[in-house]
Amino acid sequence: MKPKSILTAEAIRSGYGGDDIVNGVGFEVGAGEVFAIIGPNGSGKSTLIKTLAGIVPIRRGALSLFGGDVTALKAPQRIAAGMAYVPQEFNVFRNMTIAENLTLSTEFLGLRGQGARRERERVLEMFPDVAERQHLLAGNLSGGQRQMLAFACALISSPEVLLLDEPSAGLSPKLVTEIFDKMKAVNEMGTTVIVVEQNVAAILPYSDRAMVLVNGAVRHLSAASELAAEGDLHALFLGES
Amino acid sequence: MFGQLIVNGIGTGLIVALPALALTLTFGILRFPNFAIGAMLTFSAYMAWTFNVLVGVPLIVSALLTILLFPLVAILCDAAVFRPLRDRGSITLLVASMGLSFVLENICRLFFGNAARNFDIPLARPHRLFDLRFTNEFLIAAAVSLSAMLIVYLILRWSALGRAMRAVADNPNLAAARGIDSGRVIKATWALSGALIAASGVLVGMDRAIDPQLGWNYIIVCFAAAILGGLGSPVGAVVGALMLGLIGELSTLVVPTNYRVGVAFAMIGVVLLLKPNGLFGTREIVK
Ligand SMILES: Nc1ncnc2c1ncn2[C@@H]1O[C@H](COP(=O)(O)OP(=O)(O)OP(=O)(O)O)[C@@H](O)[C@H]1O
Ligand SMILES: [Mg+2]
Numbered sequence: 001m002k003p004k005s006i007l008t009a010e011a012i013r014s015g016y017g018g019d020d021i022v023n024g025v026g027f028e029v030g031a032g033e034v035f036a037i038i039g040p041n042g043s044g045k046s047t048l049i050k051t052l053a054g055i056v057p058i059r060r061g062a063l064s065l066f067g068g069d070v071t072a073l074k075a076p077q078r079i080a081a082g083m084a085y086v087p088q089e090f091n092v093f094r095n096m097t098i099a100e101n102l103t104l105s106t107e108f109l110g111l112r113g114q115g116a117r118r119e120r121e122r123v124l125e126m127f128p129d130v131a132e133r134q135h136l137l138a139g140n141l142s143g144g145q146r147q148m149l150a151f152a153c154a155l156i157s158s159p160e161v162l163l164l165d166e167p168s169a170g171l172s173p174k175l176v177t178e179i180f181d182k183m184k185a186v187n188e189m190g191t192t193v194i195v196v197e198q199n200v201a202a203i204l205p206y207s208d209r210a211m212v213l214v215n216g217a218v219r220h221l222s223a224a225s226e227l228a229a230e231g232d233l234h235a236l237f238l239g240e241s
Numbered sequence: 242m243f244g245q246l247i248v249n250g251i252g253t254g255l256i257v258a259l260p261a262l263a264l265t266l267t268f269g270i271l272r273f274p275n276f277a278i279g280a281m282l283t284f285s286a287y288m289a290w291t292f293n294v295l296v297g298v299p300l301i302v303s304a305l306l307t308i309l310l311f312p313l314v315a316i317l318c319d320a321a322v323f324r325p326l327r328d329r330g331s332i333t334l335l336v337a338s339m340g341l342s343f344v345l346e347n348i349c350r351l352f353f354g355n356a357a358r359n360f361d362i363p364l365a366r367p368h369r370l371f372d373l374r375f376t377n378e379f380l381i382a383a384a385v386s387l388s389a390m391l392i393v394y395l396i397l398r399w400s401a402l403g404r405a406m407r408a409v410a411d412n413p414n415l416a417a418a419r420g421i422d423s424g425r426v427i428k429a430t431w432a433l434s435g436a437l438i439a440a441s442g443v444l445v446g447m448d449r450a451i452d453p454q455l456g457w458n459y460i461i462v463c464f465a466a467a468i469l470g471g472l473g474s475p476v477g478a479v480v481g482a483l484m485l486g487l488i489g490e491l492s493t494l495v496v497p498t499n500y501r502v503g504v505a506f507a508m509i510g511v512v513l514l515l516k517p518n519g520l521f522g523t524r525e526i527v528k
Contacts, residue, residue, distance in 0.1 A: 075417035087418065093415065094411065105420070
């Protein structure tokens with residue numbers, strides 16, 4: 001039984017300059033799923049998720065969200081349509097304080113004063129570590145705190161679809177568990193999550209389905225448990241299957 | 242003598258600070274140095290002159306009208322010249338701004354000819370304080386320039402627009418991902434820069450005669466100030482302009498007046514050798 005599809009990618013091509021990095025990728029993500037995208041270094045995972053977020057334009061193919069076509073929409077419009085995206089690197093504004101980073105996100109919602117404060121407090125309840133340090137410059141935070149702040153900023157718009165690019169990168173195992181637990185908590189409150197990860201062993205237990213991307217194309221797509229049981233991920237990654 | 246040089250240096254610095262600030266603001270958001278800043282300054286001076294002399298309203302009203310209307314000219318220039326080239330890289334945009342500079346200058350020449358024009362303002366005797374001379378122009382330039390800087394500071398530091406501008410300048414992709422519409426931020430940036438350029442156009446026009454080449458006297462020093470401070474840094478632009486003004490004047494104590502530009506540039510050379518990104522510049526992140 002498959003849940004109702006919330007996001008549909010059809011034969012998407014995108015890239016930088018002359019070359020396509022994403023070479024005709026198609027998949028569907030069901031409402032409420034955690035959908036993992038894994039694959040070797042440089043296989044185009046970040047490019048794909050940037051394409052979903054509207055940072056990199058779609059050259060061929062189509063993307064729909066809640067059944068509406070969003071192929072031509074730029075990032076701010078896709079955000080307004082219910083997406084949120086946390087980049088792999090540089091995911092907070094380093095020259096701004098934590099409070100300013102959060103305020104930027106409420107301002108985009110048109111919230112001021114009381115409404116904005118309530119929204120910030122709602123999200124910060126999940127991130128006590130961030131909440132205590134609001135006057136600090138985001139550039140001075142540790143890797144883990146920065147990741148939490150980026151996550152918090154993305155949640156302020158109460159997105160329906162959350163796009164995460166390697167949330168575990170550079171974090172200690174304890175923090176990896178913490179951030180994935182937060183991701184799962186958000187998911188259980190109804191947000192669909194699409195997450196790119198290198199850390200396959202860590203992400204699969206949290207995922208419903210997983211897609212393996214190699215050279216910008218889908219190599220494998222199945223239930224996460226099935227992939228975890230596969231054992232020989234190396235073969236999949238290296239294209240020897 | 243020494244004190245008077247300081248006063249004069251601050252005066253020059255405060256006038257140059259405004260277009261330097263405008264230059265650095267547009268650079269921060271659009272990532273190209275707007276060479277047309279000189280011609281825009283000329284254009285705005287003629288605009289104020291038109292209100293003041295042709296229409297015949299007092300200079301203060303002309304100045305306000307120019308500060309309100311010239312931002313529209315700046316936004317129009319962007320829509321016509323820079324927007325179609327937005328993704329082309331900074332060299333293309335720099336060349337386009339040179340073209341725009343040529344066009345604006347010749348529009349001025351076409352309508353107003355080559356003759357020098359002056360605002361209709363009464364001559365006033367300088368004020369004296371502790372043996373220092375303060376001309377009316379100096380006092381007005383100081384008041385206008387300082388208030389303009391304060392306003393820019395408040396906008397950048399505390400307003401939603403300012404936060405959005407800083408966000409786009411720091412990381413455009415992340416700004417887009419947070420829902421910030423860069424098109425609106427770019428328009429606002431041109432409007433703010435246009436207002437600064439207009440204010441400096443009026444101040445410059447009070448200081449000397451207006452002719453189609455007026456802006457050329459400021460373009461080099463304005464670039465120098467912005468680069469010295471670190472392109473993209475508003476504080477840097479102001480500090481750079483003041484330093485250049487002061488050093489230019491003080492150098493006349495030791496070298497002939499003709500060489501003061503040289504002294505200023507030698508100093509820029511030294512600063513950039515020690516700090517390649519300027520005094521307040523930050524390294525650009527590579528994505
Ligand atoms: N901004 C860019 N401009 C040009 N090429 C890029 C850009 N970003 C990535 N690439 C290229 O696109 C290809 C795919 O990169 P991408 O970042 O999408 O891979 P990835 O799967 O996310 O890798 P990683 O696991 O290292 O994060 C690489 O060859 C990379 O060099
Ligand atoms: Mg990546």
